[in-house]
């Protein structure tokens with residue numbers, strides 16, 4: 075891809091994303107199967123993810139330089155202007171090259187008329203930056219400063235008055251590349267030595283004994299032992315789950331929203347002598363990756379049962395034998411992983427939250443019936459919004475007489491993690507640390523109420 079084509083492709087992807095049609099950046103990105111595609115892929119990714127990360131700020135800046143809004147049919151040119159601003163504001167490219175290639179992208183989009191407009195807007199923006207020595211215009215409010223949609227910035231301010239705007243700032247940082255070391259093969263400390271011998275550097279995680287943070291992202295194929303199942307890529311927050319589940323040989327475990335199976339595999343790495351582990355997910359296609367990973371990680375397959383099914387309808391997939399442990403890693407807003415998926419800022423709407431909370435409540439209620447008396451259910455989300463987390467659990471405890479909460483102390487391998495909530499424990503996203511994540515541990519009464 076030529077530099078102009080990369081910018082045109084980024085504009086097409088963003089136009090699709092913003093139009094509200096189905097698709098996330100991860101799905102819209104080309105796979106880079108041809109050598110030509112692969113060459114432009116890093117820049118394409120940078121332009122798409124970066125423009126999403128700063129979208130709300132760039133959008134506000136752009137208004138100062140546009141005489142009138144563009145027509146709806148020219149949304150691609152609007153996106154190209156945002157991509158242009160992003161390059162000038164956040165990338166260390168020579169300004170003339172960024173401007174020229176963005177102008178040329180209009181030709182690739184078959185909109186030659188837009189060349190003059192793009193050239194004029196970007197040059198005026200650059201002049202204004204030069205005059206003010208840095209940023210083009212000061213942001214009007216915190217949401218604009220941190221490039222968040224107002225509804226989400228407000229919700230986070232209300233939820234975390236002491237931690238806001240740190241939470242917003244952390245959500246805009248580039249995420250670390252974190253590995254989960256397969257403890258059936260090697261310890262995190264020994265894997266770090268392997269990494270060093272291969273010319274990479276990193277640190278072991280503070281909270282999970284299987285986590286290794288790389289100082290720099292690398293292709294997984296370059297990681298020592300990746301093909302042989304020594305490591306997987308997984309954030310440290312997710313790696314705390316097996317420890318909380320109190321796994322023992324001979325237990326039966328349900329992973330109710332399992333695809334693509336990162337946590338199922340970790341559970342098996344942590345306790346390969348389970349009687350069974352049942353992985354359920356409504357998306358069959360995403361479950362295929364679970365089989366591939368179980369094989370790569372050389373995990374025992376005899377205990378694994380995989381079911382593509384709706385977890386809210388146990389009568390369609392459950393044989394009636396209760397599970398000793400249930401993990402409900404619920405579908406959620408993903409507000410705790412915006413640093414990894416900045417398109418969440420554009421894709422989520424305020425009205426999604428009550429809809430997701432209702433689905434989570436249905437999952438909690440249905441799956442509770444599959445849990446054995448005395449058994450444990452771990453409810454987790456990668457959300458930092460109370461409606462999906464502590465308030466969700468408060469309501470569940472209120473309507474479920476045989477459920478009690480087991481407090482989570484947050485004792486990690488070298489430090490205490492998270493914030494104790496009214497119910498459950500919350501991690502907020504932290505630079506060089508874990509994603510935003512929520513955990514609540516629930517126990518079913520050993521004697522059922524009459």
Ligand SMILES: C[S@@+](CC[C@H](N)C(=O)[O-])C[C@H]1O[C@@H](n2cnc3c(N)ncnc32)[C@H](O)[C@@H]1O
Pocket residue numbers: 330331332333334335336337338354355356357360383384385386403404405406
């Ligand atoms: C947070 S993701 C799970 C990630 C997974 N636990 C892992 O670690 O790889 C939530 C999952 O819930 C699934 N899901 C959503 N609604 C569901 C339902 N009614 N029944 C089962 N799975 C559902 C989605 O397909 C998605 O894969």
